[in-house]
Amino acid sequence: MLLPANVEIGAYFDHFSFALILTIIALIILAIYSAKSNVPTIAHLKQVPGQLPFLGNLYSLGGRLQENDATIYSQWAANLGADVFQMRLGDQRTVVANTFASIRDLFVGQANALIDRPYQPGFVDKLGLDISGSPMTESIRRCRMAAMRALGKPQWPGYFHLLEPSSISLVNSLVHKGENGAVPMNIFPYLRQVVFDLTLSLTYGARQVDVEDTFTLSLVTAIREISKVRSSTVRFRDFVPLARIIPEPQSKVIAAEKVRQAHLDVLYSALLKRVAGGENVDCIATSLGADHLTEDEIHGTCKSLLQAAPGTIASAVYQCVAWLCSPEGQRFQPELYQAILDAYDGEKDRAWKMAFREEEVPLVTSLYKETLRFYTVTPFGTPRSTTRDVTYGKAVIPKGTTVIMNAQAGNHDPARYGEDACTFNPRRFLKDHSSLPHLTYGAGSRICPAVAISNRIMSALLIRLILAFKMTETQISTRKPSVDILRFSDVHSSLLCVPKEYDCHFVARDQNWLLRKLDEEHVGL
Numbered sequence: 001m002l003l004p005a006n007v008e009i010g011a012y013f014d015h016f017s018f019a020l021i022l023t024i025i026a027l028i029i030l031a032i033y034s035a036k037s038n039v040p041t042i043a044h045l046k047q048v049p050g051q052l053p054f055l056g057n058l059y060s061l062g063g064r065l066q067e068n069d070a071t072i073y074s075q076w077a078a079n080l081g082a083d084v085f086q087m088r089l090g091d092q093r094t095v096v097a098n099t100f101a102s103i104r105d106l107f108v109g110q111a112n113a114l115i116d117r118p119y120q121p122g123f124v125d126k127l128g129l130d131i132s133g134s135p136m137t138e139s140i141r142r143c144r145m146a147a148m149r150a151l152g153k154p155q156w157p158g159y160f161h162l163l164e165p166s167s168i169s170l171v172n173s174l175v176h177k178g179e180n181g182a183v184p185m186n187i188f189p190y191l192r193q194v195v196f197d198l199t200l201s202l203t204y205g206a207r208q209v210d211v212e213d214t215f216t217l218s219l220v221t222a223i224r225e226i227s228k229v230r231s232s233t234v235r236f237r238d239f240v241p242l243a244r245i246i247p248e249p250q251s252k253v254i255a256a257e258k259v260r261q262a263h264l265d266v267l268y269s270a271l272l273k274r275v276a277g278g279e280n281v282d283c284i285a286t287s288l289g290a291d292h293l294t295e296d297e298i299h300g301t302c303k304s305l306l307q308a309a310p311g312t313i314a315s316a317v318y319q320c321v322a323w324l325c326s327p328e329g330q331r332f333q334p335e336l337y338q339a340i341l342d343a344y345d346g347e348k349d350r351a352w353k354m355a356f357r358e359e360e361v362p363l364v365t366s367l368y369k370e371t372l373r374f375y376t377v378t379p380f381g382t383p384r385s386t387t388r389d390v391t392y393g394k395a396v397i398p399k400g401t402t403v404i405m406n407a408q409a410g411n412h413d414p415a416r417y418g419e420d421a422c423t424f425n426p427r428r429f430l431k432d433h434s435s436l437p438h439l440t441y442g443a444g445s446r447i448c449p450a451v452a453i454s455n456r457i458m459s460a461l462l463i464r465l466i467l468a469f470k471m472t473e474t475q476i477s478t479r480k481p482s483v484d485i486l487r488f489s490d491v492h493s494s495l496l497c498v499p500k501e502y503d504c505h506f507v508a509r510d511q512n513w514l515l516r517k518l519d520e521e522h523v524g525l
């Protein structure tokens, strides 16, 4: 080895040893740091093996194995033989509950201790206030209250005049664009529009009417882009602090947020113009006084509702229609139709009129509950964080631990639903009136604030669709609906499942009656 002439061999080895020792120390620190979590390992809870440095168990999640996280959690729970286990997501100690009983014990039994959400770096700080993605601060509490007030039953009569015409537009499009069943239709955009219209109205007092409208489409696309990463395990940088040293390339989410914000600004300035013109518009954005919200909180509440509403209800109804137009569902449709008529003494007009105003058809209620249970569109809920120590059996889960509900596993748990838990049974909830029929809305202190209104909208849309149409799946094999308990969605990486697209024939049960209904409720058709 050649050394510079003025360096002695002894000094060289001193430098070399010093550098070597420094490197070894640095590697040891890195090794300790790479396995570190915000909360130490919890005694008496089984732990998922195979944790990688820095990543922990993250590498198997986020759709990287072509399964959603809930399915992977179920496999781990089975391998470990544990209802509840712990793992490490980057530096986050995380506990997952995988049975209905353990979820109820933790999320309902110790609801106050599970009221927080884990902090997702680069999300709330970049995207602004978001109810479902934020820990429970005073500000979030006020926003949640405002959302609950806006979605509460006393407000519903104000929404019927929006929902009813929207649902007529939906039926009208199916009749005319679908040429009374001759042309198979994808109903999803129409369902999404009904919910989107309502949410635009209750947030900014606005209303869009056209499914193809470019304003609607680009806002919906931005919302979908943001939903892809919210509380999901897709991005390592959300969990691994070291990964955040690397500057983030122009993020799709931030670009989507810019689009979302620009649209909300348009909606808000249109609203301000109407108010300045003397119009009295009743919506969240004008309710500053009633709910004592700051302007930021008002927009945050509106954003959160717009973010949460369209995809969820539309996906659930879409998947219910997928089952109804499958061969098994087709056999069930006459019974459902008859149950609706029976509830209204055979008066079809009254059943149609009252669809949004009351919920009087137990079989429809049972059907939408079973849909939400069987097709768990929110398979792993939205993560929580403990605000104090929580106990499960002998284990003490410390404050600051992330807790995830495996809603999909809880919804399919034979200990709760019996041996036919993995069979779609539309009559299942005729006798089961539990206050927690399934876990798709979450449970406990941060349960979805829109449970009641979402149920009502689902029930009403199903009633109107069944009164109007016989529904059958297309014969084109690539466009048939998927009715598989897990494979109905091929989106594995995000919080929300998205049912596979399909087409269906909508044939009027009684064409004269239906055209009369559309005519009577003339909504500019």
Ligand code: HEM
Residues within 6 Å of the ligand: 131, 132, 133, 144, 147, 151, 199, 304, 305, 306, 308, 309, 310, 312, 313, 316, 377, 378, 381, 382, 383, 439, 440, 441, 442, 443, 444, 445, 446, 447, 448, 449, 450, 454
């Ligand atoms: C079928 C329809 C829906 C489903 C399945 C659903 C599901 C959920 C779930 C699983 C959560 C997390 C609950 C938890 O942590 O325990 C949630 C939270 C939330 N949902 Fe929904 N949701 C639906 C409809 C809606 C609609 C229509 C809106 C708004 C109009 C909405 C607004 C929210 C908000 C603001 C939160 C956050 C609550 C908080 O963090 O305190 N959801 N939803």
